[in-house]
Amino acid sequence: MLTKICFAFPPSEKPTFPTWRLSVLKAIAAIAGASLEKIKDPEFSGCLPIKCKTPAIRLTDASGWVTEFGAVCRSLGVFMASGAGAADLYPSFQNLSTANEKAGQIDQWIDYCVHELDDGHGVPLVDQLTKSYDAQTFEDLAKSLRTSLSLLELHLKTNTWLVGNSMTLADVVVAATVKYFFENVLDAGKRKSLPATTRWFETCLSVPAMEQALGKVAYCSKVKVPQAKGGKQKKKGGDKAKGGKQKNKQQPQKKKKEGKGSKVSQLGLDARKLEEFGDWYSEVCTKSEMISYYEISGCYILRPWAYSIWDSIHQWFDGQIKALGVQNCYFPLFVTESVLNKEKDHVEDFAPEVAWVTKSGQTDLDVPIAIRPTSETVMYPFYADWIRSHRDLPLRLNQWCNVIRWEFKHPTPFIRSREFLWQEGHTAFATKAEADAEVLDILDLYSKIYEELLAVPVMRGKKSQKEKFAGALYTTTVEAFIPATGKGVQGGTSHCLGQNFSKMFNIQYETEAIGGEGKD
Numbered sequence: 001m002l003t004k005i006c007f008a009f010p011p012s013e014k015p016t017f018p019t020w021r022l023s024v025l026k027a028i029a030a031i032a033g034a035s036l037e038k039i040k041d042p043e044f045s046g047c048l049p050i051k052c053k054t055p056a057i058r059l060t061d062a063s064g065w066v067t068e069f070g071a072v073c074r075s076l077g078v079f080m081a082s083g084a085g086a087a088d089l090y091p092s093f094q095n096l097s098t099a100n101e102k103a104g105q106i107d108q109w110i111d112y113c114v115h116e117l118d119d120g121h122g123v124p125l126v127d128q129l130t131k132s133y134d135a136q137t138f139e140d141l142a143k144s145l146r147t148s149l150s151l152l153e154l155h156l157k158t159n160t161w162l163v164g165n166s167m168t169l170a171d172v173v174v175a176a177t178v179k180y181f182f183e184n185v186l187d188a189g190k191r192k193s194l195p196a197t198t199r200w201f202e203t204c205l206s207v208p209a210m211e212q213a214l215g216k217v218a219y220c221s222k223v224k225v226p227q228a229k230g231g232k233q234k235k236k237g238g239d240k241a242k243g244g245k246q247k248n249k250q251q252p253q254k255k256k257k258e259g260k261g262s263k264v265s266q267l268g269l270d271a272r273k274l275e276e277f278g279d280w281y282s283e284v285c286t287k288s289e290m291i292s293y294y295e296i297s298g299c300y301i302l303r304p305w306a307y308s309i310w311d312s313i314h315q316w317f318d319g320q321i322k323a324l325g326v327q328n329c330y331f332p333l334f335v336t337e338s339v340l341n342k343e344k345d346h347v348e349d350f351a352p353e354v355a356w357v358t359k360s361g362q363t364d365l366d367v368p369i370a371i372r373p374t375s376e377t378v379m380y381p382f383y384a385d386w387i388r389s390h391r392d393l394p395l396r397l398n399q400w401c402n403v404i405r406w407e408f409k410h411p412t413p414f415i416r417s418r419e420f421l422w423q424e425g426h427t428a429f430a431t432k433a434e435a436d437a438e439v440l441d442i443l444d445l446y447s448k449i450y451e452e453l454l455a456v457p458v459m460r461g462k463k464s465q466k467e468k469f470a471g472a473l474y475t476t477t478v479e480a481f482i483p484a485t486g487k488g489v490q491g492g493t494s495h496c497l498g499q500n501f502s503k504m505f506n507i508q509y510e511t512e513a514i515g516g517e518g519k520d
Contacts, residue, residue, distance in 0.1 A: 021069055021118075024176040027213035028076050031172065070114045073173050074107060105163045109170035112151070117177050121145040125185055129224070142185055143324065143441065149181075149194055150323035154315070156196035160203070167207060175204040179214055187220045193323045277484045278412075285413040298411045298418035306414075310421060313449055314400065317423065320445050326396040326425060333401075334369045335378045342377060342504055353405035371404045376471070376497075379426050380505040387428060389510045394434060398425040415489060428507070432498070439494045443476045446492035456480055458491050473498030 029035065066075050121141060128138045152174070155162065162170040178201055182191070191198055205211050269287065271279035285291050290306035302310070318328070334357070357369045372378055379397070387395060400423045411417055425442060429435045443460060450456040458478040468475035472495040479488045501507075 021176075023179070023214050024073070024173050025076075027172050027176055027210055028073075028169070030209035030213045031207075069118070070107075070110050073110050073169060076169075102163060102168075106168050106170045109162045110173050113174045113177050116148050116151075117145075117174070117181075121148060122177065122180060125181075129184060142190070145181060145185065146190060146193060146323040147320055147445075149178075149197060150319040152178075153194050153197045153323065154319040156200045160200070162200075167204065171200075171204050172210070175201055175210065176214060179205075179217055183218055183220055185220065185223060187222055189325075191219070193325060273484055277482075282413065291413060296418075298406075300413070300417060302421075309454075313453060314423075316453055317445060317449060318400075320448075321398055321425065321442075324396070324441065325394075326398045326427070328399065329397045330399050330401065331375055331378045331382075333372055335372055337368055337370060339377050339381060340370050355404045355406040373403055373405050375399065375401075375403075375424055375426070376501055380501050380507065383426075383428060383502075384505050384507045387507055387509050390430060390512050392509060393428060393430045395428040396425070396438075397427070398423055428502070430509075430511075432496075435496050435498075439476055439496045443478065443492075443494040446494065447478045450478060450480065450491055456491075459488075463493070469493060469495045469497075471500050472496060473500065 066072050121144060125141050125145070128134065128141065161167055162174065178197070182201065186194070205214060205217060269280060269283045271283055273280045288305065289303050291303060292301040294300055340354070353373050355371045357371065358365055383395065386392060402419055402421050404419050406418055427438050429438065447458050447460055450458045458480050460476065460478055463475040463477055475493050475495045477493045478491040480491050481488050
């Protein structure tokens with residue numbers, strides 16, 4: 001049983017580790033019922049590595065030190081397992097079949113805390129708030145932090161604790177770290193996207209030993225850093241950033257005829273990838289039971305295996321954008337011809353793909369109704385009603401829906417189809433700089449979907465003027481490469497619409513008062 005934790009600071013004039021790591025040791029000691037003793041003897045401190053970045057603990061036999069924070073937590077966890085107050089914090093390994101699994105889950109959260117939260121965000125944020133503050137760098141770090149915490153939020157939406165049904169070492173370590181962010185970085189507005197994390201954090205601090213070690217939380221009301229200054233001026237037409245991530249339903253390839261030059265096998269694939277790529281790809285999609293062909297060309301049935309992938313993408317991305325302050329909504333599938341035709345360049349680009357409803361039963365409609373190929377003209381008339389003041393900005397909305405694009409050539413499964421599932425985000429800002437930042441933030445998330453969720457490498461870039469989204473100021477994209485054909489394929493686009501649509505739909509707002517006088 002662990003009765004005393006001996007620790008020492010790195011041998012430097014100033015600590016080179018986040019101060020909350022010492023709070024973690026205090027919490028562990030309090031829960032384990034062990035004393036915490038600081039070693040001051042130079043004989044011991046001199047044994048620590050010069051680049052030690054954490055309060056190190058001395059091994060129980062005094063033969064050496066553990067200096068990396070993840071290893072420190074795990075080492076204490078092993079010894080704590082037999083402690084009366086800490087039996088549930090870390091598995092005792094008496095039942096190896098379940099203990100190893102639980103320990104692995106705990107270790108995973110500790111690594112997430114050390115590498116993603118501490119080293120990735122905590123250390124640079126402390127530097128920003130105490131040494132070399134830069135407004136843009138701080139905002140970038142704060143955004144990135146919320147993105148990282150969205151993983152925690154997603155897990156805690158359906159779980160009370162990080163591992164199992166009670167507090168573990170993972171909760172102790174992560175909560176002590178999150179406390180710093182809640183008190184110094186994440187103000188009330190930023191915490192709105194983290195309700196489950198906030199609930200879990202407060203539950204952790206309600207444990208007497210945790211409150212004793214960490215103290216009560218003083219939530220950040222306003223980040224104590226110099227505020228970026230900028231002129232306040234009247235501006236008509238909110239700059240917009242718009243992004244769309246597509247998940248297509250599939251278009252069948254012609255069935256490969258059996259005969260000369262083809263393999264005959266009912267167990268594997270008949271077509272050869274490098275010689276008959278189109279047929280090979282179609283076989284992969286059908287024989288893997290991802291899709292089934294539908295009687296209407298260009299429309300497909302997404303079978304459970306395919307839809308589960310979309311579910312995973314949906315769940316991950318939804319958590320990420322909510323962490324940025326985006327809210328979900330839903331607009332109707334239909335749009336009138338007069339509204340659709342408001343933006344000439346936009347409509348001309350989509351005109352061949354627009355599907356129209358012209359009948360109700362056997363009766364012709366007086367006015368044909370278009371089925372959305374995208375939702376700018378559906379949503380922006382209402383943005384003009386909702387955005388009246390600078391207080392209404394930024395407006396960040398996203399919808400998960402299907403769209404219809406009817407006329408096209410060479411339909412391809414999961415690449416190009418008449419109906420497909422996607423998300424489209426439509427955000428409005430007071431300045432182009434904010435819109436530009438949003439474009440790149442969303443593009444970064446799209447690249448992570450491919451590279452981190454799907455293990456598909458992509459390249460980021462900017463579309464040419466000819467290829468950009470109709471009506472956009474510019475379009476950024478992530479593109480994948482198909483080695484078998486030597487071609488690229490568009491994976492997702494994020495657009496800056498500038499003021500093109502805001503002027504078209506008369507989206508204006510009243511700025512803050514300048515010199516005591518209001519401006520329209």
